[in-house]
Amino acid sequence: MATLQDRLGRSMQDLRISVTDRCNFRCVYCMPKEVFGPSFAFLPRRELLTFEEIARVAKIFAELGVRKIRLTGGEPLVRKDIDTLVQELASIPGIDDLAMTTNGSLLTAERAQKLRSAGLKRVTVSLDSLDDAKFRALNDVGFPVARVLEAIHNAAQAGLTPVKVNMVVKRGANDEDILVMAEHFRGTGHILRFIEYMDVGTANGWRLDDVVQNSKILEQINARWPLEPVAPARPSDVARRFRYTDGAGEIGLIASVSQPFCRDCSRARLSPDGQLFLCLFAQKGYDLRHWLRSGASDDEIEEVVRHIWSGRDVRYSEVRSEKTSGMPKVEMFRIGG
Numbered sequence: 262m263a264t265l266q267d268r269l270g271r272s273m274q275d276l277r278i279s280v281t282d283r284c285n286f287r288c289v290y291c292m293p294k295e296v297f298g299p300s301f302a303f304l305p306r307r308e309l310l311t312f313e314e315i316a317r318v319a320k321i322f323a324e325l326g327v328r329k330i331r332l333t334g335g336e337p338l339v340r341k342d343i344d345t346l347v348q349e350l351a352s353i354p355g356i357d358d359l360a361m362t363t364n365g366s367l368l369t370a371e372r373a374q375k376l377r378s379a380g381l382k383r384v385t386v387s388l389d390s391l392d393d394a395k396f397r398a399l400n401d402v403g404f405p406v407a408r409v410l411e412a413i414h415n416a417a418q419a420g421l422t423p424v425k426v427n428m429v430v431k432r433g434a435n436d437e438d439i440l441v442m443a444e445h446f447r448g449t450g451h452i453l454r455f456i457e458y459m460d461v462g463t464a465n466g467w468r469l470d471d472v473v474q475n476s477k478i479l480e481q482i483n484a485r486w487p488l489e490p491v492a493p494a495r496p497s498d499v500a501r502r503f504r505y506t507d508g509a510g511e512i513g514l515i516a517s518v519s520q521p522f523c524r525d526c527s528r529a530r531l532s533p534d535g536q537l538f539l540c541l542f543a544q545k546g547y548d549l550r551h552w553l554r555s556g557a558s559d560d561e562i563e564e565v566v567r568h569i570w571s572g573r574d575v576r577y578s579e580v581r582s583e584k585t586s587g588m589p590k591v592e593m594f595r596i597g598g
């Protein structure tokens with residue numbers, strides 16, 4: 262059967278699975294406390310896909326060409342026994358990369374080892390500043406930098422490598438920390454990635470003025486430590502890669518706002534309640550849980566997904582404007598970045 266492609270000729274190679282909409286942080290650019298406070302109704306357990314259902318969906322998507330799975334949330338490690346799901350997903354034929362994005366708060370040495378033994382290949386840890394006061398303000402639950410650095414160490418010790426570290430850069434919040442962060446991770450083997458602040462979801466009050474363009478970040482670092490470009494491993498990779506010419510490692514730049522990468526976007530996203538989203542900035546999803554729980558066969562569900570993907574033509578970042586940024590969009594913590 263021909264490779265499944267969408268209307269823009271993009272195949273489906275990556276599945277991002279959000280296993281929970283809950284998180285123990287309240288990062289101001291994703292889940293601001295004022296909106297997602299104690300009274301906010303997160304998904305009740307019965308609405309969440311079970312691990313069996315998630316694994317079934319992943320098998321179907323692997324049949325359709327998915328090769329890489331990323332587990333996300335909310336914070337995926339708040340979901341109990343997640344290593345059981347990792348084991349199931351790692352055994353699916355065709356899946357050759359299994360990664361997780363986490364805030365590191367629950368990534369103890371023991372847990373990192375368990376995830377590695379279950380089949381997880383690598384982790385990406387979010388860290389927006391090394392300045393403890395700033396970081397506590399950005400995660401808005403007062404979580405200390407030292408504990409995240411410990412989690413990064415635990416991941417490396419467990420072999421969940423290369424460890425990638427994601428820094429969302431927002432003007433006036435942490436843009437003064439770019440060189441400090443770069444210096445800290447030089448020579449560690451960890452890959453620091455600078456992410457342009459994005460108009461995800463509906464609640465972060467995004468303004469274009471708060472975006473620090475990746476080209477400026479590149480300029481700043483290159484002036485201090487010369488960099489050279491590195492070819493992407495796959496055309497659909499989101500980060501533009503650069504390495505220090507003095508051998509001190511690599512950085513990544515993720516420029517969804519100033520240099521959109523929709524042209525090769527091969528990412529499908531599954532929400533915790535079984536909705537399929539075709540873009541990080543989608544307004545609506547497609548309910549797969551209904552099919553899973555109404556007796557449909559794998560082949561029938563495969564046809565449904567094939568139909569949905571072949572009709573896909575999203576390229577939000579290429580058409581982003583002040584007007585679109587205000588439109589209602591799925592919350593990032595429901596589909597995991």
Ligand code: SF4
Nearest residue numbers: 523526540541577578
């Ligand atoms: S904006 Fe949407 S289509 Fe473009 S790269 Fe991001 S997820 Fe893909």
